Amino acid sequence: MAELECPTVMSKLISYLSSLLQRVAESNDLNPRFHPQKISAFHGLTRPTISIQTYLERIFKYANCSPSCYVVAYVYLDRFTQQQPALSVNSFNVHRLLITSVMVAAKFMDDMYYNNAYYAKVGGISTTEMNFLEVDFLFGLGFQLNVNPTTFHTYCSYLQKEMFLLQPPPNIEELSSSSYKSRSTKLLHYEDDQQQQQQEVVAV
Template sequence: MVEEESSSMMPKLITFLSSVLQRVAESNDNLVDDDSAIETQKNSAFHGLTRPSISLHTYLERIFKYVNCSNSCFIVAYVYLDRFAQRQPLLPINSFNVHRLLITSVLVAAKFMDDLCYNNGFYARVGGISTREINFLEVDFLFGLGFHLNVTPNTFHTYCSCLHKEMLLLKPPLSNSLLTSSETSLNKASHLSFEEDEASHHQNQHQVAA
């Protein structure tokens, strides 16, 4: 019963997550004026020459439909994307890289979270790229994260709350106070939500190791 209810909620999660990513990507499209930063973006494996014709919502629905990863993987992928944006300020999430970042983040999340998952070749077909490309993207993404893959329960629930705020944003009527607070947390340049407490993260790592 719980699994059925969770599955029925997933399309809503897809809508909210795609809305967050779309807004962040559009806000970052014309953000960087520094020539060196632009060159860094163009040299990134995630940067496409053109904006993909498929919408972010449709792309995310396609991933959800075919990869069969657990529901929590999408939240963890959201966490990873925010960590990547924070650690790579010269590679802000925009319309030229968000699709590749998304398929890669879901792949890494599925490998970290699930006992079983499809191989890179399958994810490449779902994402519309080659197996060789997704192999490179996975490695670049992991190094971009600093291999910081663990997600604490507190962090997981905080990002769930961010998506819940997005749900309220998309559901009229909107109160001015809600709109202001949500825009502050979700529309930071290059970031999806907030900076995690790294000290808390390292403390949790020591507890796990002990």
């Protein structure tokens, strides 16, 4: 959607997605009973010190992918959590899930994109780990990467509605419960010089 090109809209989108993921992660940290916790390749040994919003802003600054990629990344995260119910989004894995979903979306959506080594540097992880996370994410999605126009516009419209109404993210318990999965399925299935960019990136 052309509206996504607006810097103000993108700022709101980054802020809303960050807030949403923060609430989901904190909910699952405190209430693991909602999902049997599963340790995966995305799970870090400690919680990253960088906030989700700062991390997503960093990705937005350096990845240079199209605005549509962030909507598609959201679609992928939604699909991933639905297909991997034992792997809930929490503070130990949300950062890795974010960088991986955006990278996969950029590769699928954009004609030009950076390689895995660059995304690894943006994400503050090794290239080997980035490669492994990509494969794990793709298998977790069942390689269902296609997002048809109807699905994209439904997700996009939902996000825009939430952002412009300035509503807070859905209730924490709703996000963590199976009822949220049913709701999300219904509502949501709704080159600057690359070398210069690489020099600017400082690992987290």
